[in-house]
Amino acid sequence: MIGAGTTAVVTGGSSGIGAATASLLARRGCDVLVTGRDPAALDTVARHAGARACAADLTEPGAAARVLAAAGEVELLVCNAGVGWAGRLEDMPEADAETLVRVNLLAPVQLVRAVLPGMLERGRGHLVFVSSIAGSMNVAGEAVYSATKAGLDALAASVRGEVTGRGVGVSVVVPGVVDTPFFARRGTPYARRRPRPVPPERVAEALVAAVERNRAEVFVPPWLRLPARLRGVAPALTDALQRRFT
Template sequence: MRIANRVALVTGASSGIGEATALRLAGAGARLVLHGRDRGRLSALAERTGGLAVSGDLAEPGAVERLAAEADRLGGGVDILVNNAGVGWAGPFGEMAPADIERLVAVNLVAPMRLTRALLPGMRDRGDGHVMFVTSIAGRTGVAGEAVYSASKAGLDAFAESLRLETRGTGVGIGVLVPGVVQTEFFQRRGRPYERRRPRPLPVERVADLLVGAIAAGGAERYAPGWLRLPVAVRGAAPGLYRRLAARFG
């Protein structure tokens, strides 16, 4: 898909993968709508990229619809939607407060569905557009201590796959980016730092390059890094072996 002069809406643009993606899209000539909660960081990015900053909490009722309406102010409709905003939670499932379960699912799964619901019809009418979802390897393999997070990302994955089938032949592309570990504030924010030695966290710029490359190519999925497709393939082909390995190596 051509990116220059297209309107691209990026959620979670105030930090990490979203911010780096917004900078790449701006470099490729897109007109940006930048969403997040941190107004200071959003306005600084808007100034750097010439984008429109829209702040709000995606877990709040009506926030998604307000964002879609604001994005329309740029005129012509949103051509590229990057559903990137997300939050983590790590710890034993039995200790997760019910309100935290709801909030995580609201931000990671319900908000991208609602935002896509608001913007997809316009793309279909124009016969052109691309929707990207930032999922996670956790949603493809499951991770101990991240049951709700993994489930939210698996849900997003299944949603994207289903939409891709549904939009075939309409001119609208649907893609997922499946990251492993990326160097962002994600781990501090979820309350548990990343402490493993391997895999090493990827630089955020590399992930943004993969994401924007996937939009340009119209690809269905990209792993970041690419070797992550291996554990997913092993889990699909030999689930017993995969579970023994996962129990041993985590």
């Protein structure tokens, strides 16, 4: 799947995890199209990686279709674009909540709906969703962000059930804390001691490995799987531990 002849679209390719992923995929021979809103940043990533660029705001109607029209026949779709917002839900402006839902959840739905029929027809393709540990752990102070990422996890699991045995793979990448402009952009710096931020290149490597091995889910760093699983079986205990250690 990863190599010459594969066309890959990476949303959120102008920065952080998306830029690192685009560079790695291009180095591995893929024809990569990066998308984001910032044309200058996209251009820099595209030139550096040897990728194509298409500027689009994924909150706008029709943006997903425009990106895919520019890409051509997509074999690998990396739904990575995402925005955060930190604070109590009662203080969150409705417009910000809407932006998070549009970028983090609705855009992946639109992109997948558009690429999946072609992938299934060709019997070849892979969908990647960059989620977050916040989607597994339900972080207080990040209610809408956590909800969009939990929704993305559910979307991926459901689609995987629909495409199994039809030539299309689905992977979810679950990063903990990554050293990118994400926190500065949401306006609230990362203030916890743990988990420690990992470089975006490490997430990109895990993402590419997940596609190559057709893995349903990878955590970065891998130990994050433990609290995520614990929350599934003992939510009250995990919530108490979370309050105690954050």
